[in-house]
Amino acid sequence: MHRSITLGLFASTMAVSALAAEPRGFDVQHYATTLDLDIAAAQLRGETLVRFNATAPLSQLVLDSGELVIDAATHAGEPLRFQQADGKLTVDLAQPLAAGEHASVQLRYHGKPRFGLEFAPARNEVYTVFSTDQWMPSINAPDERATLLLALRLPQGLRTAAVGDALPSRQLPDGRIEHRWQLRTPMPGYVYGFAAAPYRHVQQPHGTGMLHYYALDRSEAELSQLFAATGEMLDFFAERAGLAYQGDYRQALVERTIGQEMAGLSLMSEAYGKQVLADASQTGLIAHEAAHQWWGNRVTCAGWEHFWLNEGFANFMTAAWLQHSQGEAAYQEMVQGWEQRLRALREKGADRPLQYPDWNKPSVDDRAVVYKKGAYVLHRLRLELGEEVFWRGLRQYTQANDGKSVVTADFQQAMEAAAGRSLQAFFAAWVYGVGGELG
Structure with a gap:
């Protein structure tokens, strides 16, 4: 991930220790998030279910919530008290938990993100940019891993690329499409994300999975050309890591970004794609984000100080x-x-x-x-x-x-x-x- 501009938006201070991370008293196991995305208005409404285990006696769940406005917090349909301050959401649990017990909290929220989620109405495009807590309450710290079920509600005619595996989509009563994705391998929340637009899409077999390329401004032939080395890159990194790449790998060109790796998905800019087509040797960013699939995603620093x-x-x-x-x-x-x-x-x-x-x-x-x-x-x-x-x-x-x-x-x-x-x-x-x- 080239974070030279945006890293400071989500990097957090942690004291150096053998474990690197401050104890939270809980461990998130799974998120289930549904987003209603209004590209023209550059705003969202969302619901997130957070399932977690208590690792110590616990009476509150504390999450990063960025600039989102939390409308409600519930458990089993019953309202929970909560407060927000300094980008943190604190939810009072229905009853204290002992270490080893598990629970869940349902959150409903809305927002008009200034960063973290980029809307490009002229392109009918929306995509994530680093700060996951700006579109779903979660844990920013890199040592916290969880699975994710993600549903994106969008107008017809759009194609999505997201983390995990694509599940069957469904048409909603209002005519929109709900695109569904499931990340089955626990991953840090900062590598969650997606992109959606009326993309062209190319897919090619690689090993036991598929390579997927997405863009608006590039033809299918151009997509195949500029990402031609992807399979060889993944094989090279797999050999150096001693670990085969797992699943499909997706790469999308979006309106603008400095580049970001996510779990099985990397985003780069349309301008960068044009640069690679003009000079096939300029594949460094493609390689950088692919390398992160091992060093960054599968093996992750326990705190930003590492x-x-x-x-x-x-x-x-x-x-x-x-x-x-x-x-x-x-x-x-x-x-x-x-x-x-x-x-x-x-x-x-x-x-x-x-x-x-x-x-x-x-x-x-x-x-x-x-x-x-x-x-x-x-x-x-x-x-x-x-x-x-x-x-x-x-x-x-x-x-x-x-x-x-x-x-x-x-x-x-x-x-x-x-x-x-x-x-x-x-x-x-x-x-x-x-x-x-x-x-």
Whole structure:
């Protein structure tokens, strides 16, 4: 995900700890969300059922709700007291829960999002942009994983792409269509999302699944051309991760976005699609978002202070893909760019450790540390360990943490196990500090 503009909208401060996340007292198991989307008016009405387990004695459910207006909270049809403040929704449960007990809360709400959900009436298009809590009350923190049942109520003539598997749609009494999607693998809420418009759609078989491409401004032939390398990318990342890609993979070009990975879905801009058609070598963003399907989605940082485990990895794996597909010069060009940016950070005193204690409203320089220094450090670790040990360690790290939330120490331990020696000096200089001699 290229969050260089919007990350600060949803990144939250968490104290660095062994677990990275602050205890909540509950664990969300499942969301079921229905959205009525009015593209012309740029507004929504929604209902979300939240199913959760208490992990400690619990009397309140606290969710992120952005700028949504909550109209009602109920349990088994009975109203619950709730309050909203500072983007948080606090619901008083019907009765306190003991650890291990489970419950559900039904929420009804509306909103006219300023961000998080983008409406493009001229294109009859709507799509998500990062901040899930702006269209459904949920948990923003990356360590919280849950399944999702999503229903999108839209006018006829639109096609949707969303996270999970497509379920049969149905026509509503008013003539609109309810598009239904089910995400069966628990995923962090920040990788939920969708896009809808009268898209052209191309699908191609890949392995046991299908590749899907969507756009308004591109022909079917152009879609096939600009996403031609997708299957090979997924195979390359799967081999490096030691984990096969699971299910279908969807990519859509929307009116404007800096690019976002979601669970089995990536969004890029129409302008970027035009760029790739003009120069087939400009596939870096496609690769970056595809790499996130492993490093970011399946293996997710436990807190934003370990965000380099998502973004530094995706940047590095993009370069590894370019090395594989375009040759050593393409890889070295990216490495040199990272090194130059890190040198500039150091010259202005803006270099920081990769593990942040206070990742909240990152500056452009802060983001450069996570994205570019993070990738550069992985390159230096590759040189330190050599090809066989480095890639074996990366595979073992990815396999061991599939479906889990990780902290930086998890990666260090995996690489030390592969190397058969301590890497503390390397991590102290490059990851936890601002040392490390540039080439």
